[in-house]
Amino acid sequence: NAGVTQTPKFQVLKTGQSMTLQCAQDMNHNSMYWYRQDPGMGLRLIYYSASEGTTDKGEVPNGYNVSRLNKREFSLRLESAAPSQTSVYFCASRIRGTGSDTQYFGPGTRLTVL
Amino acid sequence: DQQVKQNSPSLSVQEGRISILNCDYTNSMFDYFLWYKKYPAEGPTFLISISSIKDKNEDGRFTVFLNKSAKHLSLHIVPSQPGDSAVYFCAARYGTASKLTFGTGTRLQVTL
Numbered sequence: 001n002a003g004v005t006q007t008p009k010f011q012v013l014k015t016g017q018s019m020t021l022q023c024a025q026d027m028n029h030n031s032m033y034w035y036r037q038d039p040g041m042g043l044r045l046i047y048y049s050a051s052e053g054t055t056d057k058g059e060v061p062n063g064y065n066v067s068r069l070n071k072r073e074f075s076l077r078l079e080s081a082a083p084s085q086t087s088v089y090f091c092a093s094r095i096r097g098t099g100s101d102t103q104y105f106g107p108g109t110r111l112t113v114l
Numbered sequence: 115d116q117q118v119k120q121n122s123p124s125l126s127v128q129e130g131r132i133s134i135l136n137c138d139y140t141n142s143m144f145d146y147f148l149w150y151k152k153y154p155a156e157g158p159t160f161l162i163s164i165s166s167i168k169d170k171n172e173d174g175r176f177t178v179f180l181n182k183s184a185k186h187l188s189l190h191i192v193p194s195q196p197g198d199s200a201v202y203f204c205a206a207r208y209g210t211a212s213k214l215t216f217g218t219g220t221r222l223q224v225t226l
Contacts (some may be wrong), residue, residue, distance in 0.1 A: 013210075030212065031212065032138040033213075033214075035216075040218060041218055042118070042203060042215075042216030042217050042218045042219060043158070043203070043205075043206070043214075043216040045213055045214065045215075048213060050124055050137070050210075054158075056211065058213065070213070079150075090157050092157075094212055099162070101146055101207060101212055102148065102160050102163065103160070103212070103214060104160065105150075105156075105157035105158045105159070105191055106157050107157045108155075108156070108157050
């Protein structure tokens, strides 16, 4: 049981290049999320998928697209990378049970855009 | 507009003493609060949570207190251990899809 996995761990892009960040979870969770973390700031929600087949914008969606490929996988795409997208990206999945509601995070992808 | 605030960027506490981390929020619609712990180069790890209908939740050395009238919550760690040294994020839940709003984090250092 690997939990939430993310690939790649590190990536350097040039301005204008595109790339896809991959996320997968093996906990059979319905909801998945993408966040970014910048220095001196908390994690900010980019996009989320409440259930398979649905996606919605979060707080900072501009410049990103997402795909909920199946229940396990939720990818984040940068079509034309900009230096402002230099950040650490975290994927999370959510379990909801009696009296609890918790998101579990992957290890992150550190992205640098030159 | 920062709806969840952690006003102390850092905190240093001696081993064995109590660590108190604070968090303030402005949105009355938040109905569930969580604390996450984060080590460098790792993802946040869930620590403890509390529903807005409660005022206290305890799990071993960790206790979270919620004061709804003051829109304030705190995390108490007793006794503090060197392994507790990390960045602690407060988060608040809103909406039917359980979106989280995070504070900016407090770096806790537990010294020997």
